[in-house]
Amino acid sequence: xxxxxxxxxxxxxxxxxxxxxxxxxxxxxxxDECDGIYLSVDIDVCDPGHAPGTGTPEPGGLSARQLLDSxxxxxxxxxxxxxxxxxxxxPYDHADITAYLGNRVVLEAVSGIARRRLDAEHGxxxxxxxxxxxxxxxx
Numbered sequence: 001x002x003x004x005x006x007x008x009x010x011x012x013x014x015x016x017x018x019x020x021x022x023x024x025x026x027x028x029x030x031x032d033e034c035d036g037i038y039l040s041v042d043i044d045v046c047d048p049g050h051a052p053g054t055g056t057p058e059p060g061g062l063s064a065r066q067l068l069d070s071x072x073x074x075x076x077x078x079x080x081x082x083x084x085x086x087x088x089x090x091p092y093d094h095a096d097i098t099a100y101l102g103n104r105v106v107l108e109a110v111s112g113i114a115r116r117r118l119d120a121e122h123g124x125x126x127x128x129x130x131x132x133x134x135x136x137x138x139x
Contacts, residue, residue, distance in 0.1 A: 011060055019066055027078060036081035039074060041067070041105055043087045043098055051101050053093025064101050068108045075112030076126060083109050 001008060007029050009022050030037055048057035050064040062070070074080065085102045093099065115126050
């Protein structure tokens with residue numbers, strides 16, 4: 001990875017520095033000489049308590065909420081042009097928890113992209129602390 005000038009983040013660093021800070025840094029790196037982002041979500045980034053249906057469960061990973069918020073932020077702030085979800089293995093998940101999470105990842109991605117386009121059209125900025133009122137954009 002170092003020879004290819006790729007950057008990775010271990011969970012220890014993410015916990016120490018904070019997920020938001022690591023994402024912000026990753027965005028800067030990803031956008032360097034780049035017109036579009038292809039997002040690959042490996043579902044085993046989540047703790048197996050949140051995504052048990054994967055071939056390589058890794059305890060101590062992200063929560064489902066952290067993954068969903070991160071995907072929405074990525075798709076809102078970056079020019080995402082494609083998305084895939086990998087490592088979902090339904091035979092290892094007796095309750096379909098992982099498949100449901102994978103589905104929700106897609107919904108969060110599409111929501112982030114749609115909101116980015118809406119804000120670009122209306123000159124607004126999404127603020128998760130200010131919800132839409134009666135379906136209208138905030139003033």
